[in-house]
Amino acid sequence: MRTDNEAAPHPPPAADPAANAVELVGVSKNFGAVTAVHAVTLAIRRGEVLTLLGPSGCGKTTLLNIVAGFEEPTRGRILIDGRDVTLTPPHLRDTGMVFQNYALFPHMNVFENVAFGLGMRRMPKARIATEVGRALEMVKLEGLGERRVRQLSGGQQQRVALARAIVIQPKVLLLDEPLSALDKNLRGQMQIELKELHDRTGLTTVFVTHDQGEALSLSDRIVVLNRGEIQQIAAPIELYRHPANGFVASFIGDINHLPPAECQRCGSDILFRLAPTIELAMPARADLALRDGRKAHIFVRPEHLRIADGAGEGRNRVLCQVVTHVYQGTHTLTRVEAVGLGLLQLRIPGGEIIERAPPGSRIVVTIDLDEATVLAEA
């Protein structure tokens, strides 16, 4: 895992195909009449952590299975290290997979599980012992080789599964929702350990998850999938701040989707008319190609809605009625309703708001559109 203070946070796209550990070219997969994956083209760079993120049924696991060779694509090609492996059976692909339920062999102990892949590669026994020892040490399970897998806790089983996958030094490490079976506290700890493990091994990693929090904290790049199609490929910050479409905007983090608005240029500003009485303004941006009279969809994060203080002047002020408060510890999620805008969600630090503005009371909310995502209606 690279950190921001490193020289190159994301390796630049290279002309040399070998810079890509895995390439998918126009991959589609149909199950009968159902299209699970549609025309996916994707290059996974050597050494990066790439996350496939999407709701269940979006095709992310199918895509992982296609890379591992458990599913054959209906169309398209898969290259690993520049070699076409589309027709190669799974056992000749050199991928290391961690399964959702870990899939540890119940009839073998920890050592035998981790040694399995090396045995299949006909490594001499003495070297297997060293390699397995090193791998177990790397996942902090040294000395547990003789344990039966049933005697291990969920977190330990997960580590065995990781050790078993990395010990064969795969060309790509495939993680299929590896944290989903762990409870919440353990999940946070395993996230950190996964990062550290990646720093030590530098393995190209494909990580499948439906949990956007996991994706944002673990990945170099995220591929957002919906209904078998790629919605956006971007680094986590880019994805959060500049979602490419409505699906990505609403899937990553909480967001308020305002009713369609008619836009009009006005000096250095763009005005959006949402209702006869409501007009919102934002500074014109180069990335927005909005012609007058076009309909636009505006997405605003809850943290960009604030309660206006007193009678102060300001733009984009809307009178709202408080509906509910949901206290979350560090902040409160407050739902308000405004005529013409419907329900809006605010993220307000602390919890004083609950006392100050009980449900039913009226407050003035300012909507800051500087960071908003605006998409022209198709």
Added chain:
Amino acid sequence: MTLRLEPRFAAKARSGLFWFVVVLILLFMTIPAVVVIATSFSPSELVTFPPAGLSLKWYVRAVTYPDFQNAFINGLIVTSFASTLALITGSAVACLIERYAFPGRTVLEAVLSSPLIVPHFTTGLGFLMLGVALGINQGYAIVIVTHVLLVLPFVTRSVYVSLRNLDPHLERAAANLGASPGRVLTRITVPLLLPGMAGGWLVAAVLSLTEFTASLYVTDAGTQTLPVAMYTYIREYSDPTIAAISAILILATTLVMFIADQIFGLGRILSIDAH
């Protein structure tokens, strides 16, 4: 290119060889039935293969032979009582084993599943002697009792599996909503167990209809069931009448199995469905 196609070709060849073996084994399992059906249409009294022509006369003889007619009726009487009694008993046993903790439960479970292990001739001999001791060795009662015990483990298992898959919260929910224990049983438990019970009843009925070894001991000339009558016939005659009646039974069973598979899913009843 050849290098890449090789493992694929190997996979194809391997799977082809596997299915070839499976088909051979299935042929081994089904050829006897096919031979029986072919023989049943033989025009001659001497059983030869292949038959020298086509004739339905053995079917006519099979269905008009008085011993078979009586035995068939006997079988229906015995089976309808035995499988229904076995269903009631088996359901009670399954509930008892699944739902209640009481001293001696494992012993009871062991005794009632032992007819699977105890040789049928031992069971038959035992019930014959019991019948003699109780003075009911002539008549349907002892035959029915024997059959109930023999098919009981199958019914129990079928209901037991359904019971295991039944969410106990459903019964608690009904009780919570005010249903008395009797209403919980009749409105919730039994309706949800119905597929398992029906499957168990069907298996019991078929096994009872075809049971032979124990029946040989506990039936007499008046109560003999079809398999016993067929056995007696085979020992006395060698014409294809038995082939005709066997053909009818084979086709009927296959039909019942197909229908049962469509309605209940045999895979589920026999608990061999993938998870």
Added chain:
Amino acid sequence: MSAAGTGAPRRRPFFLPFLLVSLIAAGLFLAALGDVLHYSVRLFIPGSIEVGGFTLANFARLLRPIYRTVLLATLIISFLTAIFTLLLGYPVAYALVRVRRGWVRSLLIVLAITPLFTGEIVRTYAWILVLGTNGFINSILKALGIIGAPLSMLYTSFGVILALVQFSMPVMIMLLATAISHVDRSCERAAANLGASPLMVFWRVTLPLTTPGIVSGAVVIFAWTMSAFSTPQLIGGGKVLMLSNLVYLEGLTNLDFPLAAALSLLALVVAIGSLGLMRPAIARLERKATLY
């Protein structure tokens, strides 16, 4: 079984009627077995179905060489049947569980399971037609010019075992299919992912994980074959004798109930004994192979 191990019986409705019905059934079965035990220690009076005083003479009679030979033959036939049924049953069970197409699966289930329900008389008679002097196999072999004179397969151990194997297949397939269907597919995928070829996956993962099914299948078929009657009776034709045939001969032909009872007990003891011997082995294998 949430109630198990809680110690005190749980108060539940319908406990008594359920228990009563179960106890009647268990009581009847135990009474029948008790009668076998009872007759086995009574004196046989030739020419009468009445029995005399208490004696152990019936068990002494079991020591005669003829009974030892038959017991040995019964054990060997049962053992071979179990082994061959296992070898032939595994591929079918595997195909049954793993086939993806619905109609092939239904067809396999019906073909594999139906023979269980056609009854032993029908199936035994079918094998007479297949194995007979002018039967199916001899006719085909003769037509192909492979043999001149018909092979004698009826009235041989070979014929008896062949029919018993076919007879036992459905039960074996059911037990194996249950075991195979419980194998976690992702374990097999994991093995393939780690470099195991399909045969290796089967040998190192699938087969070991199905040992409980294999052992229980073999044991059940062994015990089951011990009690087979019509197959050795009709296909063995008196030349191949198993315990069941002797019980029939002594009990229903010679009306020597005490000896038949003693022979029955012997068969019962051998059947239960072989299951008992296997039990620790099964338990160990199951502990080894059940999922964590």
